[in-house]
Amino acid sequence: MLLMSLLLLGSMYVHNGTDNPYAPMQPIQVRINEWQERQALIYTPEKPVPGKKYPLLICFHGKSIAGTDLSRIFRQGVARQLREGKKIAAVNPKDKHLYEFIVLTPLSLSWSWPPQDMEGMLDDIMRRYPVDPARIYLTGYSAGGWAVESAKTHSARLTKRIAACVTMSPPITDNPYLKRYKLVADAGIHTWYFAGEQEAYFLHNVHTFIDSTDHYRKGLTRITEFKGGHCCWQSFYNPDYRENGMSIYEWMLQYTTKN
Secondary structure, rough: HHHHHHHHHHHHHHHOOOOOOOOEEEEEEEOOOOEEEEEEEOEEEEEEEOOOOEEEEEOOOHHHHHHOHHHHHHOOOHHHHHHOOOOOEEEOOOOOOOOEEEEHHHOOOOOOOHHHHHHHHHHHHHHOOOOOOOOOOOEEEEEEHHHHHHHHHOOOHHHOOEEOOOOOEEOOOOHHHHHHHHHHHOOOEEEEEEEEOOOHHHHHHHHHHHHHOOOOOOOOOOEEEEEOHHHHOHHHHOOOOOOOOHHHHHHHHHHOOOO
């Protein structure tokens, strides 16, 4: 009995971050299909309100992070902001309410997260966590930007589940995906793009994605061209960064899915 009590107490300490090397996030396994799971880190609000649903922000890493070492996720992106003590919460400019995010950072074995694994992961997370289905947001930098654009254009069912995206310095997607931006237009997915003036290839890709969207519907995209090369994303993930008075988190909260 004493041993069982000690084991239970130890598991509580790990869950609460006292002995958690990934604090303030938690390591989990996400199921992508009936046979496979993948590693991920997740952050949930510190004091969740029973019955309340929270926006979900899924963050995709760059190529150098891929593999099996979860700790690499903290090198860049939203996870690094959390690790450094930033709060991923924002006031929605439309309704003036404060929203806390559930933040999910899946780890890909190579390159970045393949779009065919997105729905399985999303279904698994929504079964286990209090996610607001109307507020599912995607963001990614470098190869993670490729993951965002691929997920947006993978299938009509998946596209309809995404409320808004922030894509930073993305590689180009496969040609079939470039032909599916009508799905994005029909779903009304807003995307804020970032690319450096000194990274011509990635800047060109961003304009290709914008043109592909504008072909079907204008007004869904915006772009920040910064002075730099393939870098600097950490500045934009900082909740203190503002353009036109809004952080990327405040900007995303303006949008919900039509469902």
